Amino acid sequence: MAFRRANILFLLCALSYALIAVAGESYYDILQVPRSASDEQIKRAYRKLALKYHPDKNPGNEEANKRFAEINNAYEVLSDNQKRDIYNKYGEEGLKQHMASGGRGGGMGMDISDIFKNFFGGGGDMEEEERIAKGDDVIVELDATLEDLYMGGSQKVWREKNVIKPAPGKRRCNCRNQVYHKQIGPGMFQQMTEQVCDQCQNVKYEREGYFITVDIEKGMQDGQEVVFYEDGEPIIDGEPGDLRFRIRAEPHDHFRREGNDLHTTVTITLVQALVGFEKTLKHLDEHLVDISTKGITKPKAVKKFKGEGMPLHSSTKKGDLYVTFEVLFPNSLTKDQKTKIKEILG
Structure with a gap:
């Protein structure tokens, strides 16, 4: 009787864990792979998503940072056969x-940088066939006015x-080197390498056009880029490159930008330089x-106006405005004017 109860209790626990697994199964969705995905599929999906949502490519984007952490957490589980098996079942x-019970296979707190490093330049142990070919990046020079860079625009x-489209016929794809051992004598083996290729649907390139809206953010600098990931040139059996719009600031008629500061020159008369003036500057x-x-305003005098410069990118702060005053002297003076000036200034 006691044995029967124990069996029933075990079945109930197993059933509850299975229900949890079905209801909470999300790691496959996070990595955008099917439940039957191979280890290689999981690695490739992780690499692609981790590159897309890496904090260095999404500065100040909390949603992307959160997504990056979820991707790493999912990969840590699904890349470990023991953890993946337990996750699938329970x-x-x-x-x-x-x-928590001291299970083998490593702790759940593995450093994200350790995972990422294995793929992007730290581990050095990635097999060549696991590397994903990438198409060329496309760089487009985008002229932007100083007004757009000050206020933002699009x-x-x-x-x-x-664009890669299906084509008639089949093709060799997913080529990889497979290592095997061949016996050449009693107790003697030779390591051999053979190229293995799958057969896939043939493809072709077609030219397509469409409009893209490029947002120019406040405070962007000359040479800064707006990146559309995976919208560059495609490549067969690989990932497309990126489309990069490189900001090229157009010269302005009145203002000159230096970093986050603005500079301009204002011309005043000699009388205004001596007695003062009332004047406004249109920004x-x-x-x-x-x-x-x-x-009194001396020729070439520079006056600073704090907070009237360019906005800092991704910040509420602004640089400063520097106004240089040029004094317009008269070309000639009459004898009577010279006498009066001597009387006043002499």
Whole structure:
């Protein structure tokens, strides 16, 4: 009787864990692979997603950072055969209980950088056949006005590129080197390498065009890029490159940019330089900056207006505005004017 109860209890526990596994199974969705995915499929999916959502490519994007952490957590489980098997049977909760009970296979707190490093330049142990070919990046120079860089803006750009389409026939694809051992004598083996290729649907390139809206953010610098990941040139049996719009700041008639600061020159008369003046300066967004003074302004004098420069990219702060004053001297003076000036200044 006791044995029968134990069996029933065991079945109920197993059933509850299975229900948890079905309800909470999400690691495959996170990596965008089927439940039957091979180890190689999981590695490739991880590499692609980790590159896309890496914090270095998404500065200040909390959603991307969260997604990056989820991707690494999912890969840590699905890349480990023991953890994956437990996860498939009992779900995330069963995996946690297994690790809490001292289960083998490593802790759940593996450093994300250790996983990422194995793929992108730190481990050095990635097999050549696991590397994914990537198409060429496309770089487009995008002219932007200083007004756009100050206030933000967008441009609609026509884009034409090659697109991979199905074609009649079959082709050799997924070529890889397979190592095997051949016996050449009693107790003697020779290591051999053979290229193995699968047969896939044939493909061809077709040219397609469409409009892309490129957002120019406030404070972007000359040479900074707006990247559309995987929208560059495609490659058969690989990942497409990226489309990069490189900002090229157009010269402005009145303002000159240096970093996050703006510089401009204002011409005043000799009288204004001596007795002061009231004057406003129209900014890039057409708001007026008061540059008046009551004192004497020397030729080439520079006045600083704090916070009236360019906005800092991804920040609420701004640089400064520097106004250089040029004094307009008269070309000639009459005898009477010279006498009066001597009387005043002499």
